[in-house]
Amino acid sequence: MPPIYRERMNEKKNYTYHLIAIFTxxxxxxxxxxxxVLIANGLSPKEIFLLRFLIAYIGxxxxxxxxxxxxxxxxxLWLLLGGITGGSVYFLTENMxxxxxxxxxxxxxxxxxxxxxxxxxxxIYKKExxxxxxxxxxxxxLVGVAMVVYNGSFVLKISPLGDCLTLVAAxxxxxxxxxxxxxxxxxxxxxxxxxxFFYGILTTLPVFMFQPWKADLSLLIQxxxxxxxxEKSGNGTRFQLYLSxxxxxxxxxxxxxG
Numbered sequence: 001m002p003p004i005y006r007e008r009m010n011e012k013k014n015y016t017y018h019l020i021a022i023f024t025x026x027x028x029x030x031x032x033x034x035x036x037v038l039i040a041n042g043l044s045p046k047e048i049f050l051l052r053f054l055i056a057y058i059g060x061x062x063x064x065x066x067x068x069x070x071x072x073x074x075x076x077l078w079l080l081l082g083g084i085t086g087g088s089v090y091f092l093t094e095n096m097x098x099x100x101x102x103x104x105x106x107x108x109x110x111x112x113x114x115x116x117x118x119x120x121x122x123x124i125y126k127k128e129x130x131x132x133x134x135x136x137x138x139x140x141x142l143v144g145v146a147m148v149v150y151n152g153s154f155v156l157k158i159s160p161l162g163d164c165l166t167l168v169a170a171x172x173x174x175x176x177x178x179x180x181x182x183x184x185x186x187x188x189x190x191x192x193x194x195x196x197f198f199y200g201i202l203t204t205l206p207v208f209m210f211q212p213w214k215a216d217l218s219l220l221i222q223x224x225x226x227x228x229x230x231e232k233s234g235n236g237t238r239f240q241l242y243l244s245x246x247x248x249x250x251x252x253x254x255x256x257x258g
Contacts, residue, residue, distance in 0.1 A: 035098045043215050045095030046207050049200075053087065057197040064194040075186065078179055079195040080203075086176030087200020092207070094169040101162025109166040115139075116174035124178065 038048050070076040097106050183192055 033103070035095050036103055039095075039099050044211075045092055045099060046204060046211065047213060047215050048095055049088070049091045049204055050208075052091070053197050053201045053204075057194065057201060060190060060194050060197065064190045065188055067191060070187065070195075075183070078183060079192065080199045082176055082179040082183065082192075083196045083199020084203050085172045085179065087196055088204040088207075090169050090172040090176065091200070092204065093165045093172065097162045097165040097169065099162075101159035101166070105159070105163055106166045109163060110170050110173070112167075113170040113173040113177070116170055117177045120174055120178055121181075 035045075035048060039045070043051075070079055094106060094110065180192070
């Protein structure tokens with residue numbers, strides 16, 4: 001096949017990936033609102049997380065390779081850390097923060113995750129270099145996200161606990177992204193995602209030993225809860241480069257939460 005045709009095919013594939021990422025961003029941006037709705041209906045952050053990952057895990061099992069474990073125990077430990085940083089720690093801290101501080105605060109602080117990922121990547125991987133374009137582009141993107149999220153109606157309402165929890169979530173996601181960078185290429189993407197869901201569920205179960213389930217199970221069949229729970233479970237594939245756009249989508253919705 002001539003090189004020009006191969007290049008065109010690669011361009012079409014890239015467009016497809018970008019469209020999938022944009023769709024994921026659209027759904028991801030709605031989860032800030034969904035969490036607020038679920039909390040308002042009586043579900044706690046840990047209950048939301050557990051239901052979300054259980055539904056996602058069951059759904060992905062049907063399309064995932066039947067392989068149960070990684071090729072070696074070191075990779076399995078990395079996947080466990082991925083489940084903790086990108087699963088239980090990230091979502092529990094983010095969901096708890098949404099119950100304490102403004103959703104706009106959470107959306108904006110979480111958007112620092114790509115910038116934090118870049119900083120940690122530069123510190124860990126010596127081959128990568130911080131160019132002026134990279135730093136300037138990251139900062140401009142962050143400022144742009146802030147302008148869209150707050151949309152000229154900025155209200156300074158700082159909640160130290162809620163904002164700190166959100167920062168922990170952003171840091172956790174940054175470490176998760178570095179772990180995924182290490183694992184990508186070694187294993188099938190769906191296999192990695194399934195393992196993240198599994199370890200996310202596993203590492204959040206001990207929380208229920210100290211804070212038992214309190215929500216009435218009849219809440220789960222209410223239309224508003226059922227819709228939001230299902231919508232939140234459909235985010236298996238996440239693109240780090242597009243994460244900051246979730247806040248932009250959220251800001252454009254203009255939903256009065258917080």
